[in-house]
Amino acid sequence: MxxxxxxxxxxxxxxxxxxxxxxxxxxxxxxxxxxxxxxxxxxxxxxxxxxxxxxxxxxxxxxxxxxxxxxxxxxxxxxxxxxxxxxPADLTVLELVSRGRAPHLKWWQRSSSHDYEVINWALTETKTMKLADRLVGTLSGGERQRAWIAMALAQxxxxxxxxxxxxxxxxxxxxxxxxxxxxxxxxxxxxxxxxxxxxxxxxxxxxxxxxxxxxxxxxxxxxxxxxTAELLADVFRVKAIVKSDPESGNPVCLPYGIAESCSECLS
Ligand SMILES: Nc1ncnc2c1ncn2[C@@H]1O[C@H](COP(=O)(O)OP(=O)(O)O)[C@@H](O)[C@H]1O
Ligand SMILES: [Mg+2]
Structure with missing residues (x-):
């Protein structure tokens, strides 16, 4: 565990x-x-x-x-x-992602070449490299989300x-x-x-x-x-068809209505 x-x-x-x-x-x-x-x-x-x-x-x-x-x-x-x-809205994406390295630095240490490698990798994997100099506050929702994921990866x-x-x-x-x-x-x-x-x-x-x-x-x-349809009715209160995805074998859910038991979700 x-x-x-x-x-x-x-x-x-x-x-x-x-x-x-x-x-x-x-x-x-x-x-x-x-x-x-x-x-x-x-x-x-x-x-x-x-x-x-x-x-x-x-x-x-x-x-x-x-x-x-x-x-x-x-x-x-x-x-x-x-x-x-x-x-803070005045942080650039690069500064945000660099903060991810903080747990690995001693207080007197400056970022090493390894830290920069990890930051570059995180920016590349999340396709945020071209946003590196942008202020986080100016990003679209999706761009911001990817910048935050980059910061988490930099950790x-x-x-x-x-x-x-x-x-x-x-x-x-x-x-x-x-x-x-x-x-x-x-x-x-x-x-x-x-x-x-x-x-x-x-x-x-x-x-x-x-x-x-x-x-x-x-x-x-x-x-x-x-x-299962029963679980979706119980947990989400929706009626759904559950099929098997022919490609992956995974279940696929098609919700088509509100389950009977959902009186409280309309209130
Ligand atoms: N900071 C908070 N103070 C008081 N109640 C909160 C706070 N954050 C969440 N809640 C309440 O805790 C419950 C669970 O919230 P949350 O964990 O955010 O649910 P979920 O992520 O599943 O949508 C909700 O009833 C929500 O209103
Ligand atoms: Mg939540």
Whole structure:
């Protein structure tokens, strides 16, 4: 287990969002959380990155309680792309991506040629090299998203947490990000934990899906194992046809209506 949670309870002030979550992420796994808005996906990712302190329970990073590690130790192992990342608007893309190297530098050290190599690699892989001198505040949504992914990659993490990494992207750029995730996983052995809204992309690019409802795991397993019409009705409250993609064998979902049980989502 490279990343995990035991009896993790997460709350904002007094309201409990995630009760007693248990999670085991294996090295080099690609795991995707799916679930409706407000089901706690971002909250879980924030807690796994220690952006959010648990009310109860423990997050384990490489077998150690994440609370016992320094910020630098966490950042050397794990990078996160939050759902709505914030950066000073007067930062260039190159400056943003260079910040990814910070966990690997001692305070007196200047960037080495290795640091520049990693930054160049991150810019190249995310196709942001030509944006290097642009201010982050002037980028389109898709360009900004790719710049943030470049920063996360510059961290040279073993684990990448991505919260809706394809939001704002057109379909071609969405697939480019998903193909990049696959490449990083297959070639560098990166462990990836992400949140995706597109169930078909989640099914295509993940080893394991975890379906969440009200902060609780309803089902988890390979896309073939868990993606059924019943699960989609239960978790997303939609009627859907589930077929098998003739090319990959992965399930493909075609939602066509609101499930009967959805009276509360119309209110
Ligand atoms: N900073 C916050 N303060 C209070 N409540 C929050 C905060 N962030 C999220 N929530 C609430 O926690 C629940 C889960 O949110 P979130 O984890 O963002 O869901 P998801 O990512 O699945 O859409 C929602 O009800 C949301 O309103
Ligand atoms: Mg979210």
């Amino acid at each position: 490279i990343l995990g949670a035991k009896n993790l309870t997460l709350s904002y002030e007094s309201s409990i969002i995630v009760p007693q979550l248990n999670l085991f992420i294996k090295p080099q796994e690609v795991v995707t959380f799916i679930g409706p808005n407000g089901s706690g996906k971002s909250t879980i990712l924030k807690a796994l990155a220690r952006f959010l302190k648990a009310k109860n329970g423990v997050v384990y990073l490489n077998g150690q309680d994440i609370q016992t590690l320094s910020t630098k130790q966490v950042a050397q192992k794990l990078a996160i792309l939050p759902q709505t990342p914030q950066a 040279s993490p073993e684990i990448l947490l991505l919260d809706e990494p394809t939001t704002y992207l057109d379909i071609c750029h969405q697939l480019e990000i998903m193909e990049l995730v696959t490449k990083l996983n297959q070639e560098l052995g990166l462990t990836v934990v992400m949140v995706l809204h597109d169930i078909n992309q989640a099914a295509r690019y993940s080893h394991r899906l975890i379906a969440l409802k009200k902060g609780q795991i309803v089902a988890q397993g390979s896309p073939q194992q868990i993606l």
